[in-house]
Amino acid sequence: MKQVEPSASGEAMSIDLQTVKKIASLSRISVTDAEAQAMVPELNNILGWVEQLGEVDVTGIEPMTAVIPNVQRLREDVVTDGNVRELVLANAPQAEHGFFAVPKVIE
Amino acid sequence: MSDYRIQGATGEWEVVIGLEVHAQVTSNAKLFSGAATAFGAEPNTQVSLVDAAMPGMLPVPNRQCIRQAVRTGMAIDAQINKWSRFDRKNYFYADLPQGYQISQLYHPIVGEGQIEIVLDEKNPDSSTKVIGVERIHVEQDAGKLMHDQHPTSSYVDLNRSGVALMEIVSKPDMRSPAEAGAYLSKLRTILRYVGSCDGNMDQGSMRADVNVSVRKPGEEFGTRTETKNVNSVRFVMAVVEHEANRQVDVLEAGGKIVQETRLYDPDRNETRSMRSKEDAHDYRYFPDPDLLPLVLDDVFLDECRASLPELPDVKRKRYEQALGLSAYNAATLTADADTARWFETLVAEAARIQGKSESDVAKASANWLLSELYGALNRLGKTLETSPVGPTDGAELLALVADGTISGTIAKQVFEIMLETGDKPGKIVEEKGLKQTSDTGAIEAAVATVLANNADKVEQYRGGKEALFGFFVGQTMKAMQGKANPQVVNELVKKALAG
Numbered sequence: 001m002k003q004v005e006p007s008a009s010g011e012a013m014s015i016d017l018q019t020v021k022k023i024a025s026l027s028r029i030s031v032t033d034a035e036a037q038a039m040v041p042e043l044n045n046i047l048g049w050v051e052q053l054g055e056v057d058v059t060g061i062e063p064m065t066a067v068i069p070n071v072q073r074l075r076e077d078v079v080t081d082g083n084v085r086e087l088v089l090a091n092a093p094q095a096e097h098g099f100f101a102v103p104k105v106i107e
Numbered sequence: 108m109s110d111y112r113i114q115g116a117t118g119e120w121e122v123v124i125g126l127e128v129h130a131q132v133t134s135n136a137k138l139f140s141g142a143a144t145a146f147g148a149e150p151n152t153q154v155s156l157v158d159a160a161m162p163g164m165l166p167v168p169n170r171q172c173i174r175q176a177v178r179t180g181m182a183i184d185a186q187i188n189k190w191s192r193f194d195r196k197n198y199f200y201a202d203l204p205q206g207y208q209i210s211q212l213y214h215p216i217v218g219e220g221q222i223e224i225v226l227d228e229k230n231p232d233s234s235t236k237v238i239g240v241e242r243i244h245v246e247q248d249a250g251k252l253m254h255d256q257h258p259t260s261s262y263v264d265l266n267r268s269g270v271a272l273m274e275i276v277s278k279p280d281m282r283s284p285a286e287a288g289a290y291l292s293k294l295r296t297i298l299r300y301v302g303s304c305d306g307n308m309d310q311g312s313m314r315a316d317v318n319v320s321v322r323k324p325g326e327e328f329g330t331r332t333e334t335k336n337v338n339s340v341r342f343v344m345a346v347v348e349h350e351a352n353r354q355v356d357v358l359e360a361g362g363k364i365v366q367e368t369r370l371y372d373p374d375r376n377e378t379r380s381m382r383s384k385e386d387a388h389d390y391r392y393f394p395d396p397d398l399l400p401l402v403l404d405d406v407f408l409d410e411c412r413a414s415l416p417e418l419p420d421v422k423r424k425r426y427e428q429a430l431g432l433s434a435y436n437a438a439t440l441t442a443d444a445d446t447a448r449w450f451e452t453l454v455a456e457a458a459r460i461q462g463k464s465e466s467d468v469a470k471a472s473a474n475w476l477l478s479e480l481y482g483a484l485n486r487l488g489k490t491l492e493t494s495p496v497g498p499t500d501g502a503e504l505l506a507l508v509a510d511g512t513i514s515g516t517i518a519k520q521v522f523e524i525m526l527e528t529g530d531k532p533g534k535i536v537e538e539k540g541l542k543q544t545s546d547t548g549a550i551e552a553a554v555a556t557v558l559a560n561n562a563d564k565v566e567q568y569r570g571g572k573e574a575l576f577g578f579f580v581g582q583t584m585k586a587m588q589g590k591a592n593p594q595v596v597n598e599l600v601k602k603a604l605a606g
Binding site: 022026027028065066070071072073074075076077078079080081082083084085087088089094096097098099100101102103104105106 | 134135136140141142143149150151152153154155156157159167168169170171172173192197198199200201252253254256257259260261262263264265389391394398399400401402
């Protein structure tokens with residue numbers, strides 16, 4: 001598990017071309033070399049902007065999980081949904097016999 | 108300590124095993140949506156727009172799924188985390204419409220617990236071993252892919268997508284195939300008692316990822332491999348055995364074990380590398396922003412605890428200590444929640460009819476269930492669930508024997524008729540005139556005839572061949588068509604032979 005965290009020295013984390021290509025590949029987004037090249041400074045700018053938050057001293061403050069203090073609501077264990085196959089399949093590029101049909105994937 | 112060792116060319120090797128078990132949570136609706144979970148529905152009919160990951164849909168956790176995970180944790184004496192959180196595990200696959208699975212990596216709902224296993228299942232007196240459980244977390248199941256329905260397409264059914272799973276992760280505490288098998292069986296028993304998973308491995312509601320490594324005894328852990336989705340206790344044991352031997356062969360030939368995912372092929376009884384791409388395990392986990400942390404209060408936890416049934420270890424000890432059953436019978440009867448329930452109804456009824464305490468009737472009840480009833484069910488290819496004779500009728504039959512109305516021999520005949528007709532034992536005894544007689548006159552007459560017809564044997568008996576006693580008893584019983592009270596027969600035969 002690689003956590004995205006600033007290095008201990010407080011040095012700004014930077015993204016290189018290889019990282020951009022790897023993230024693109026993990027996300028199944030096809031990018032050309034030129035696009036990837038252009039994204040390196042863009043992503044670094046975004047990270048740099050977010051990293052300004054690191055300037056604030058948050059020692060002893062619990063991480064906030066939401067803006068409004070709230071707890072997770074739970075649903076009851078009752079079947080209230082489903083039987084909407086047509087809606088579920090409506091946007092499928094290809095559907096057959098009630099299934100999504102996708103290019104054959106076998107490992 | 109287990110002394111299972113693999114004998115290699117360079118000496119003995121020890122096997123280290125950890126199991127990650129995925130158990131489908133028993134609930135009506137899915138983990139984050141109101142769609143149904145029932146097995147075997149038409150494809151994509153139990154799918155909500157949440158499960159299909161349509162844009163803008165938000166997950167809301169199902170209270171019962173959370174409750175089941177907590178109850179399971181309590182049943183294995185585990186730490187319950189009142190604060191837990193859901194994370195996204197990101198990967199792409201056709202059976203995962205969201206592009207991520209909602210799971211719990213950093214803050215699971217259940218922490219460390221333990222499961223006690225009996226090392227030799229056939230011998231309940233054998234030593235036990237405690238296997239640590241690292242954690243239990245709750246996560247979504249994926250959909251199902253079918254590859255054999257079309258030449259160039261795979262079909263996707265999302266009915267299972269979003270169903271709640273518990274991932275139960277053991278510590279690397281097992282040291283032999285038998286221990287791994289015993290752990291999985293015991294875990295399944297506990298899940299079935301708790302009612303948090305049906306434990307049906309053939310339907311995929313429980314499947315195990317088997318982590319195996321080998322080392323020279325006393326050395327550091329070796330590199331492990333993970334064999335995915337093994338779906339029976341027998342296969343788990345086979346995987347451990349095969350994989351451990353394969354690793355020893357590799358190491359002794361000077362090779363190295365690669366940390367990798369493997370698949371088990373039951374037809375060839377071997378594991379194969381899945382040759383996944385290097386990046387495949389870069390899941391880029393992060394807290395799911397659609398869900399707030401899950402906070403459990405004491406009222407909720409108290410209810411979970413109060414709802415737990417008597418658990419198998421406690422029940423087994425009670426059967427031994429309070430009911431006086433043998434360790435073997437206690438273990439056999441408690442191995443399955445349904446069997447224990449059947450047995451307890453039988454004992455309660457038998458005690459009620461006979462006006463005795465449960466401990467007075469427990470032994471006879473256990474013996475009858477495990478030998479007579481099980482024998483018959485095996486023969487008929489049935490199970491307790493489909494048994495033609497229920498516990499109430501069984502108890503009535505036991506009572507008829509206990510109060511001397513019929514003999515044990517006749518009871519077997521009555522039982523056969525019960526299996527065939529479903530009639531009550533009392534009715535069968537009445538209609539067929541099978542009541543046992545203690546009428547000494549009739550029995551004496553029968554004994555006299557037997558002795559008269561076997562004068563040579565009487566001679567031998569009186570000459571010291573006392574083993575023949577049983578023969579006279581048997582012949583008398585036969586003459587009485589099994590209906591004579593055996594004790595009275597014994598006394599009268601003894602008396603006649605002495606005379």
